[in-house]
Amino acid sequence: MKLNSQQLCDLAVGAAFLGTGGGGDPYVGRLMVQQCLDEGLEVNIIDPSELADDMLVIPTAMMGAPTVLVEKIPSGEEAMFSLQRLERHLGRKAQATMPIEIGGINSTIPLVVGARLGLPIVDGDGMGRAFPFLEMETFGVYGVSGSPMAVSDEYGDCAIIEAVDNRQMEWLSRAVAIRMGGCAYIAEYAMSGADVKRTAIPNTLSLAIRIGEVLRNAKSSHENPIEALLGFLPSTLYRYGRIIFGGKIIDVMRETKAGFSIGRVTIGGLPPFGSTMEIEIQNENLIARVDGKVKAIVPDLICIMNTETAEPITSENLRYGQRVTVLAVSVPEIMRTPEALDVFGPACFGLKEPFISIERIG
Template sequence: MDLKIEDVDDLCTGAAFLGAGGGGDPYIGGLMVKEELRAGRRIRILDPDEIDDDLLVIPTAMMGAPTVLLEKIPSGDEPLRALQAVETALGRRADATMPTEVGGINSTIPLFVGARLGLPVIDADGQGRAFPELQMETFAIEGIAGTPMGIADEKGDFATIRTEDHHRMEWIARGITIRMGGTAYFANYPMRGAEVKRASVKHTLTLARRIGAIIRTARARRIDPFEELETFLATTSYGVARRIFSGKITDLDRQTDRGFTLGQVTISPDGPGADCVIAFQNENLSAKADGALLAIVPDIITVLDSETAAPITNETLRYGQRVTVMAVGVPPIMRSERALRQFGPAAFGLADTYVPLGPF
């Protein structure tokens, strides 16, 4: 399947929804992809179930604080240099690329790379949403080596990282990203097609595009987009989606620190009742009201405009916005015991125990 220019906005909207408030606003990445398509380049999307087992796939993405991305616009060369650094380390050219995460701008970076280099893009990723750290991948859970990893910035600087430890890969790359100005672009977890089939969350680019289309067409048809999303997501491997809070943003604590966007947002209800407080590290981690847990990682917590259902990323949250908070379950590969050790509540230092959203 080829990605068409008319699909890009829907995909970006869905990616922002799945990004759980983080992943970087996909708007900039969407513009980059559209320019490639307008230039006549092709973006082929491959079904992960149908790829050759020996295909060499090198994922590409952005890392860093999403707030920095608002002012530090990519040149477009960064992910290309990162990918080429991995190819040089492996001594072989990539046959395809794919997202490390479907959320936010990282749904679009591999599309741009695929268009510019003539590489197909696999319809799958390693998170099924967005997470802030490089070891928080289904790839890592399934034993795929994270390096060699290439990382590059807009100034032409790049580095190659080699380590056998996924957490150390994150630690080294985070330090480089901070010194590159708070954001950088990378390629890591090189793998074969057989490993993609075993270790990825499948068909997530298609899922993002479908979510975006639901939000767009529901508005046009004057039907409830939240109800449409709940109905659709219940038919997917994510299993459940529901509205957990609505109201107005009345307080926001947001800062850039250690290469992340950290803080919390407070939403006051329209009527009587306790405020909802959402804590985030790039992505939303937990939602609580009067101390009671409403949702927690790895489930997706996403903040949407109450009128349009447009997803609001954490770097664009503002006082006074009227919002609806939705929570979405995650696929089984993301709820295993090994997965929860990698990106469950304890991985973020949270004392709460993971409680799935609903029956699966």
Template sequence: MLINEQMIDDIALGATVLGTGGGGDPYSGALMAKVALKNAIKPVEVIALEEVQDTWMTVPSSMIGAPTVSIEKINSESQMLVAFEAMEVALGETAAATFPIEIGGFNSLIPILVAAQKGIPVVDCDAMGRAFPEAQMVTFYLDGLPSAPNTLADEKGNVVTLHPIDGVWSERFARPITEEMGGSAAMCDYPMLGKNLKQSALGGTLTRAMKIGQAIRLANAKGENAVDAILDIVGGQRLITGKIVDIERTTAGGFVTGGVIIEKLNKAGTESMPTDVYVHFQNELLLAHSGSSAGDLNQDSVLASTPDLISILDHETGQPITTEQLRYGQRIDLIAYPCDPKWRTAKGIEVAGPRYFGYDVEYKTIEELAGEIQ
């Protein structure tokens, strides 16, 4: 499948839904990908995970840092290529393909930039099926694959190569380096042979993002409900249809953290919805519970939690809203839907469940929670 500009727009839109509020600004990512496509060595091809050869060296391409930073600190066109080629130097070999480490608005498009400049394909896969805030929150870490080497690059040309013992140490080293690089950096980690990629990555996630983006675009063109169109693809449910009445947001430590309060709109058919919902985030939306403050959180108030996906969508258009774009007065639908089964394993919940982020509640699937509410 050869990438074109419409596909870039659809991937950006759908990946922002799956990015659960994080993954970077889709608008700037789409613009950069389109420019890269026009200047490409050859047409950029997206290949299925099954097409990857066992002996290929594959390297993911991504950005690390707080999404709020990318609004004012625009990434350079060559920044990702610098990190990617530094990885090839560290490995002593040329990469045969690249892919997104996560599915998020900006990070899903970064591999297109590299593929266009290197003349290599993008693999239709990622290591999260969504976006997560920390480097070890990938299926590769769950499967015990090595993170090293890591390479980071900023827009000035600075490059750092790391050899952490695992993904946790990768996060501990890379985050403060990213801070020194201005809060946002290009990063490559988890280089691996094709045979390992096929065993551990989540296949078909780029095309899933594109399908969601297409559904939003077509629903709006036909005057249909775009949120319903999204839910038809991802499953799950609306948690609340409401208005944002307050938001707390802090950018520090390489993350944007905070919470948003949503007040229910008085509409017919919403009687089963809570009056107010509080949503916690750390780059990505992590946990939603009934109540109008963070202090209302308890086991019985939880509506959805990581690693399941939570997305905030514009009520009229279904357009996903990232955490840095949340504003007072926005009319939204808050939806939640299932994560990949790998994240529902004991190790997956340990790595990316609510307790990891400091929430004193047990993880329950959204299917379980929906049953309790009913």
């Protein structure tokens, strides 16, 4: 698929939805990709099945606090430099790139890298949403090493990290990203085409495009876009979603700490919901509670949408007074296995509550 400008706009909306508040503002990433298209460069998205088993795929991304992007906008070249530095370290050229996560700006960073280096972008990712830690990848869950990895900033500085495991890789690279100003650009989880087909969540880029298209078409047809989206999900790997709350944001607490955006948003309920909902945030929305009762919990998606425009709202754009609708969406089964929950289940974020799928939460 050769991406066009309309699909890019739809992708930015769908990626913001799947990012569950995190992954960085997709507006910035959309502008970078649009610049590539305006220069006549091609963004070529390929299905994982098109990969030869022995092809080298190097995913690219931004890491750090999404709030930093508001003041430190990337040029688009940083992640490209990381991929090239990792190629030199490996002594081998990449034959494709892909997202590590489908949320926010990290759905678009690989598109810029692919367009500028003439590489195809694999239609899939390793999170199926956004997560704050680099070890929280289905790639790693199912046996792919994240390192060696390259971490670069906008000045051309680069660190190559070779860690004993993926958690240590995250710990070391987070310190580098903090020194680089709170966010950095990375190439990691270099793997074969066979490993991509075995460990990735497939077709999430095209899914994000379809989500944006469903919302756009519903609005142009004067239909309820959120209901249209909920009607679309059963035909995807995400299968199930529902509205779990609606109201007005009455408080936002947010700080950048240890390389993450940490906070909490409180939503005062409007009829028929009543009461209040609290959502805890670490870059992404982790758990939603009403009067202490869990309504949705990581890794299932908790998506905050503007009630009036049906636009997903990223964590750095939450504001007092916004009228919002909160959706919970099930994740693919590859993300709910015991092995996966050991890496990105609730306990990995310090939450005491166990994982209960939204299908089972009343």
